[in-house]
Amino acid sequence: xSAIVLDxxxxxxxxxxxxxxQQQPGASLSVGGAIAxxxxxxxxxxxxxxxxxxxxxxxxxxxIGHNGSGKSTLLRVVGGVYEPCRGSLHVSGRVLSLFDPMxxxxxxxxxxxxxxxxxxxxxxxxRQALTKLDEIAEFSELGAYMDLPLKTYSTGMQLRxxxxxxxxxxxxxxxxxxxxxxxxxxxxxxAERRLKAFVARAGIVVQASHSEQLIRDTCTKVVxxxxxxxAMAGEPGEVFARYRETRAAEAVRAR
Amino acid sequence: MAAARSEAEWRRPxxxxxxxxxxxxxxxxxxxxxxxxxIDIKLRFRRSGLGPLWSTLSFAVLAAxxxxxxxxxxxxxxxxxxxxxxxxxxxxxxxASTLQEACDVFVxxxxxxxxxYVPRTTLVYRALWRNLVLLGLNFTVVAGVLALCGxxxxxxxxxxxxxxxxxxxxxxxxxxxxxxATVRFRAVARIVQTALPIGMLVTPIxxxxxxxxxxxxxxxxxxxxxxxxxxxxxxxxxxPPLLWAAAAGCVVILLAAALLAFGAVRHRIxxxx
Numbered sequence: 001x002s003a004i005v006l007d008x009x010x011x012x013x014x015x016x017x018x019x020x021x022q023q024q025p026g027a028s029l030s031v032g033g034a035i036a037x038x039x040x041x042x043x044x045x046x047x048x049x050x051x052x053x054x055x056x057x058x059x060x061x062x063x064i065g066h067n068g069s070g071k072s073t074l075l076r077v078v079g080g081v082y083e084p085c086r087g088s089l090h091v092s093g094r095v096l097s098l099f100d101p102m103x104x105x106x107x108x109x110x111x112x113x114x115x116x117x118x119x120x121x122x123x124x125x126x127r128q129a130l131t132k133l134d135e136i137a138e139f140s141e142l143g144a145y146m147d148l149p150l151k152t153y154s155t156g157m158q159l160r161x162x163x164x165x166x167x168x169x170x171x172x173x174x175x176x177x178x179x180x181x182x183x184x185x186x187x188x189x190x191a192e193r194r195l196k197a198f199v200a201r202a203g204i205v206v207q208a209s210h211s212e213q214l215i216r217d218t219c220t221k222v223v224x225x226x227x228x229x230x231a232m233a234g235e236p237g238e239v240f241a242r243y244r245e246t247r248a249a250e251a252v253r254a255r
Numbered sequence: 256m257a258a259a260r261s262e263a264e265w266r267r268p269x270x271x272x273x274x275x276x277x278x279x280x281x282x283x284x285x286x287x288x289x290x291x292x293x294i295d296i297k298l299r300f301r302r303s304g305l306g307p308l309w310s311t312l313s314f315a316v317l318a319a320x321x322x323x324x325x326x327x328x329x330x331x332x333x334x335x336x337x338x339x340x341x342x343x344x345x346x347x348x349x350x351a352s353t354l355q356e357a358c359d360v361f362v363x364x365x366x367x368x369x370x371x372y373v374p375r376t377t378l379v380y381r382a383l384w385r386n387l388v389l390l391g392l393n394f395t396v397v398a399g400v401l402a403l404c405g406x407x408x409x410x411x412x413x414x415x416x417x418x419x420x421x422x423x424x425x426x427x428x429x430x431x432x433x434x435x436a437t438v439r440f441r442a443v444a445r446i447v448q449t450a451l452p453i454g455m456l457v458t459p460i461x462x463x464x465x466x467x468x469x470x471x472x473x474x475x476x477x478x479x480x481x482x483x484x485x486x487x488x489x490x491x492x493x494x495p496p497l498l499w500a501a502a503a504g505c506v507v508i509l510l511a512a513a514l515l516a517f518g519a520v521r522h523r524i525x526x527x528x
Contacts, residue, residue, distance in 0.1 A: 013526060080372030083522035099370050108298050116290060121371050125286040 002093030002172040002203035004055040004078055010086035011048040011073055011228075012036060033068060033228040047073040049228045050087070055204050055221075062215035062236070063208040064243060065225035071208035074225065075099070075175045078206060093203055096122060096171030101162040111137070111146035111153075111161055118165045132168040139194065140164035156187075163191055167198045174199060176207035212240055274518035281376030288377050292384035310389050315396045318344050322400075325461050334404045341400040342486040343460035349390040350426065350481055351451045356382050357430035358437040358444035365528040375517075375524060379430050383423070401489075409491030418484030418494075418502075425481070425506040428513030435516055438527045454478055474498075477505045 015035075033046045048070045055061060063071045076082050077089060079097040104121035105114045115136055119129025137146045140160045142153075150158055176199075199205050199218070209215055215222060215236060222239040224232045232242050281288070300306045318341040326336035360378045361368065368375075401408065437443040457472070460482065464473040473479040480502040487494040520527075 016527075076369070079370070081369055081525050083525075095372070097370055100366075103370050104367055106294070106298065108301060109294065113294065117294065120287045120290060121367055121373065123284075123373075126290045127286065 001057050003057070003090070004053070004173065004204060004206075005090040006051055006053045006077070006084075006087065007089075008087035009048055009051045009077060009084040009089060010046070011070075011077060011082055012044040012046050012085050015043040015045065033070060046228050048077065048084075051225075051228075051230045052087075053223065053230065053233065055206070057203045058220075059204050060218055060220045061204070061206045062219035062222045063206065063225060064210070064212075064215065064222060064239070065231075066227075068227075069225040070228040071225060072099075072177055073228075074223075075177060075206060075208055078173070079175050091173065093172030094123070094170075095173040095175065096169060096202075097175045097177075098166055099175070099177040101159060101166055105150065105158075105162060105165075107151040107158075108149055110149055111142055114150060114161065115165055115168075118162075119169065122169045122171075124169060129169075132165075136161070136164045136168050139190075160187055164194075167194055170198075170201060172203040174202040174205045174207075176205065176209075178207075178209045178211070216240075269518075270521065271514070271518040274514060274521050277374045277517070277521060278376045281374035281380055284374060284377050285380070287373075288381035288384055291377075291381040292388065295381070295385045296388055307389060307392055311392045311396060314344070314348060314393045315399075318396060318400065321461060329462070334406075338401055338404050338406045338490060339463070339486070340461060341397055342489060343458075343482050345390075345393055345397050346422070346482045346485045347455055347458070347460050347478070348393065349386055350422065350478065351455065352389075353383060353386040353426050353430060354433060355444075355447055355451060356386065357433040358447055360430065360434035361438045361524055361528065362441070362444075368525055368528060375521060376431065379427065379434060383427060383430060387423070406490070408489050409493075411488040411491065411493045414488035414493070415485045418481075418488065421484060421499075421502050421506060422481045425477075425502070425509050428506075428509040431513045432509070432516055435520055435524070438524055439520070458482065474501075477502070480505065 033049075036044050036046050038044075051070075051074065063074060065071055073082065075097065077084060078091060079095055080091070081097075083089075104118050106117060109117060112130075112133060115133050116126045116129045119126065119132070133146070137143060140157075140163075142157060142161055145153060145157065150161070153161070205218075207215075207219070219236060221233065222236045223230060224239050224243050226246070231246075232239050296307050300309055303309055305312065318337075321344070322337040322340040323333065325340065326333045329336065357379070360382050361375070364378050367373070400406075433443060433447060458476055458478040459469070459473050462469070464470045464479075473483075480498055483494050483498060484502055487498075
């Protein structure tokens with residue numbers, strides 16, 4: 001059984017080298033997290049602040065919010081990239097992050113070697129990764145190209161391969177950042193079917209997106225982040241209503 | 256959906272524990288770092304004709320050039336001086352390139368570390384393995400020089416393997432420390448780059464610690480321990496037990512320091528990248 005429990009999770013990024021000028025009092029930013037100042041003039045960006053969330057098997061969760069509201073950071077905390085500065089995190093189940101489709105791949109290496117490389121980054125041994133080779137070659141339709149270096153591929157072919165590899169390794173918990181999909185039109189359709197099936201097999205899916213349509217289509221729960229805080233969590237309908245309200249209010253204030 | 260839990264219920268394992276777990280988990284992932292290291296070597300020497308043998312060839316040329324020139328300078332017969340130099344450079348080259356590359360271990364993997372969780376030490380083991388492979392290839396030059404100069408390895412030669420093992424045991428924590436330090440203070444890589452050539456000149460590699468003063472200088476130098484424990488047994492100058500003890504002491508100190516530092520900042524690596 002997969003589960004994700006975040007308890008008052010806080011994440012702050014230290015700003016090195018950028019001893020930015022202290023923010024004018026009263027100025028309010030509509031994008032990005034708050035900037036916190038320590039006594040010694042050191043700045044850090046508050047990316048997440050007191051986020052508590054419990055997700056269970058079967059949850060399909062969409063994360064929405066402005067640019068810099070903490071969507072990607074939240075995904076990366078769950079993925080084990082950032083250990084929370086405050087609060088605690090408990091994750092059970094194998095996690096797979098689908099952020100950058102080309103991650104860990106080298107254009108100097110062959111398609112086959114990239115299957116291994118990518119497999120390594122998702123915690124598989126080279127041998128385990130190679131068991132997926134035939135399936136990946138077939139789905140990506142790359143055939144003989146699997147033994148040529150990636151730099152001989154077209155951009156579209158590279159993305160085909162990247163996508164096929166990324167969705168070959170199963171996981172209980174899937175984390176999706178927006179803009180993961182790409183490729184030519186014919187492949188898109190095929191890729192979408194594969195992604196849907198892949199996602200359906202996972203226990204928990206968390207995805208960040210700006211697309212209301214996508215989230216309404218695929219998610220059972222929606223989490224709204226505002227400047228790193230969890231503003232609301234619940235049914236897609238009510239959360240989107242609240243999201244539109246705050247955006248409208250901001251637009252009025254900006255006028 | 257939100258759940259308020261008591262702190263105790265989700266208490267984190269201690270940082271030190273997490274550091275040890277990372278080292279163990281990283282080591283267990285050996286097929287990963289083994290493969291990554293091999294691919295690194297392949298990519299570094301791609302389309303270069305000789306492949307990784309280039310590194311061996313450049314080592315051979317360096318050893319031959321320095322050996323021939325400095326044997327004149329020191330007035331020592333080439334047949335005894337060359338084996339001494341080639342063994343010193345053999346260990347030094349490994350040690351220096353491992354320390355230099357250690358600085359880049361986390362910085363170079365920034366993109367991946369910000370997307371996936373991998374045990375941090377996997378990347379340290381990978382760099383060590385990569386350098387160990389090149390060391391293995393360089394051994395052919397050592398063997399060739401010893402044969403050419405008619406130097407029969409001393410009966411104590413197998414002890415050199417123990418020296419090498421001790422060196423590896425020290426290089427792991429040293430690499431980890433440098434990798435961590437560079438993530439936070441990028442200048443460390445530059446400092447190491449400046450310090451290493453100086454280290455080569457002050458360590459008995461080209462010269463012998465023949466006088467009491469020179470011996471005093473050498474015996475304060477951990478690089479000397481590393482080199483002499485491999486070189487000495489092969490050339491039949493068995494290192495005194497005190498040297499083994501000093502080297503072991505350095506390893507223990509490095510391990511303790513690396514464990515403490517890793518425990519303290521392991522969770523900050525991705526924040527600092």
